[in-house]
Amino acid sequence: MAFLELINIHKSFGASVAVENFNLAVERGEFVSFLGPSGCGKTTTLRMIAGFEKPTAGRIIIDGVDVTDTPPNRRNIGMVFQSYALFPNMTVADNIGFGLKIARRPASEIRARVEELLRIIHMSEFGRRYPYQLSGGQQQRVALARALAIQPKLLLLDEPLSALDAKIRASLRQEIREIQRQLGITTIYVTHDQEEAMALSDRIVVMSRGRIEQIGTPFEVYNFPATRFVASFVGTLNLIQATVVDAAIGLVTVEGQLVRVARPLTQHRSGDAISLAIRPELIALNGQVNGEVNRLSGTVEDVTFLGSIVRVRLGLASNKLHFDLFNNPQLRPPQPGSSITVQFAPEACLVLGEEAASAHPISASAAQAA
């Protein structure tokens, strides 16, 4: 039996449906992220787990106990908020010890636990400060320590890094993951940042308009998107318009240039207009991919230097194609205005709108080949 189970969860606010038919099983010690755009229902689901919202229908089971009707203060769940939500009238130590004080633990135990957590978050000397005397990153670390102090069954984090700058976000992200692994606590993390979700999670739940689009490891979600939404939301995609030439052998034409996809287009007929999706990193300059490849020629419109990679925008007649090259000081990247040919494997092409996209993945081998 899973440690956390969400069974047929449904939540409506009046006529508006926020979450529907949500089913999820999370194992003990697992780190699961809810990923999706604003308004997709991820925070509402998290709040239902915390007990701040009651599901309109469905059950929430934690460690074998149905907590659907249990008030939030009796669920023993630690929560970290985007706004930190530290108590302004209390010092850092008092904030961390608050939950233990409520639980009427002995003062010596509270002191020891607070010191231990201050050590874990590397803020041992900050115990007597007030929240306003800390930076955003420090405040969020204190909020994390406060949530962990009560030794919760479950840790919930609601976009905890959104208010921080990029550098602190990256380091705190690492710190959260290390602490979670160290304590082995089951964690649910809500974010709209796909990079954050992929870097942190054992599994990702991609959500859109209150529904689960896909549940999988970061590798699966990125490389084997189950739906058109997941394909477009996770990672960067080139969307190009194509016309089916021979559906039986998966042959299409992109502005007069033939392209083969990896499987027959069973839902289309010759002459149908379709959308092809190709990840930028699966496209390479001509001659760099072995085996059967597709080739497209066009004019370089723009070259953007992004540090470790160089992103090139290739203009076909009406489609645009972005692809990435590793930065190499010894090699000159293509120059704007020049004509070049790029290539990609048939497996790199995802036909959007086809059912069971997972049967037609952007394959790992293609990713490696590119």
Add this chain to the structure above:
Amino acid sequence: MLKRFWSWFWFIVGATYFLVPLYATFDFSLRARRGELSFAAYANVLNDIKFVESFWFSFQTALATIVISALVIVPTAYWVQLRLPRLRPVIEFFTLLPFVVPAVVLVFSLARTYSRTPLTDSREGLWVLLVGSYVILSFPYMYRAVDTGLRAINIHDLTEAAQSLGAGWFTILAQVIFPNVYTALLSGAFITFAIVMGEFTIAALLAQPAFGPYMNRLASSRVYEPSALAIISFALTWAAIAAIQRIGQGAQARVAGPR
């Protein structure tokens, strides 16, 4: 340069408008003895047992009003902001009623409503009625001050953070909400204090030995003492405002949020 001149000009005009009457009152209060300036009127006021008694009575009444107001209004304002934000305009309308309904109407309504209850049968009962009236009078000041204080903190997240840590409603109110609206509560409390200390109509109609009726009696029977009493009241008010600022500085800094 010209702008600076006009700034000072209007400042001096304003200051004169406020300070000259004050100085005149003070000067007058010092002339109780013919041919010399003295604090005799102040001594007379401070030595009058009725001054002490009425002041102490009103002081206790003010404290009771403040405590009851705080206990009623903080949870109300908190709950309205947390769970019933749509009711905010309705509550704000209610806060205006004490300005619209004259005190004499209020006290007669209360006396009539509670005329056949123990509240109007005894001295203690009338005092309870007096405190109840003052709670109504202080409602606009206390509610708006507390409401503003609550808006300065993120009560939703603080409440949920406390709940997730195991706190119940009483603990949340006592340990999280009250300490964080302390400054706002204090400013409302001092306004309430000032209102109760000077209130005349309700106290007189309920025949209570309060400071307001005492000042009124003094004004009709003495010459210099009422001026001395006005200066004493003024000094007490300014002392209260200074206390608000002093106590509020530390508390306000703590709720200022992340830098």
